Amino acid sequence: MFCSNCGKEVAPEAVVCIHCGSAVNKTANSIVGQKSKLAAGLLAILLGLGIHNFYLGFTGKAVAQLLLSFCGVGYIWCLIEGIMILTGSINTDAQGLPLKD
Ligand SMILES: [Zn+2]
Incomplete structure (x- = not known):
């Protein structure tokens, strides 16, 4: 190095x-230990429960989304983040490591 x-x-x-x-x-x-952009994006869009943020290490946000998912708002939030992950607007995990394609 x-x-x-x-x-x-x-x-x-x-x-x-x-x-x-x-x-x-x-x-x-x-x-x-790079996280997969595709895996995170699909977790966000398909599940919509904040699981992608558990995967990326944003535990606080993940818990908020999980709770909000019970009233429908969390899914919209997850869907937007899933799109942002797949388009590269969100491109790092909680440790600041870039996501791999
Ligand atoms: Zn030096």
């Missing part, structure tokens, strides 16, 4: 570059 600021090699588990002190941008390197 290489520092995105100074370009020198840093340890794979490093969060800060030992050469220049800048935060290492992990998204520029190999990403593990």
